Amino acid sequence: MTSSLTRLAATVVAALLLAACAGSQSGSAYSRAQTRGEMNVRMGVVESVRSVTIEGSQSGVGAVAGGAIGGIAGSNVGQGRGSTVGSILGAVAGGIAGQAIEERVSKKDGLEITIKLDSGQIIAVTQEADEAFRAGDRVRVLSGSGATRVSH
Secondary structure (H helix, E strand, O other), X not given: OHHXXXXXXXXXXXXXXXXXXXXXXXXOOOOHHHOOOOOEEEEXXXXXXXXXXXXXXXOOHHHHHHHHHHHHHHOOOOOOHHHHXXXXXXXXXXXXXXXXXXXXXXXXXXXXXXXXXXXXXXXXXXXXXXXXXXXXXXXXXXXXXXXXXEEO
């Protein structure tokens, strides 16, 4: 039973890591649907930059995996009804813990970049903090396919 629990735990960790990689909000990452599409390019100057946290994903993978592990672990408590109650309580606790773990491991550092466009309009774009921006930087704002990003 212990080896199957270990294998299940390894599978859950792998699934959580994959969930953490999904849904990047990097200014440099493009989804497959965003490629080969036309982007509107506007030029502007960075007014301010503020550090933010981009919430982690809650795809349900963590809750399901945590619930499965908790249910298996809880079933080892007692016999008969004790085993059933242990399974249920273990599944609930594991599901809650798994969801919290998924959200925490997929959380990312981000930037809220406020830009004064050459047209005079002021906009703010939030994206992952994978490129440094400072007030006064001349930047490009690319919009299209449901996303807006800032780049140098």
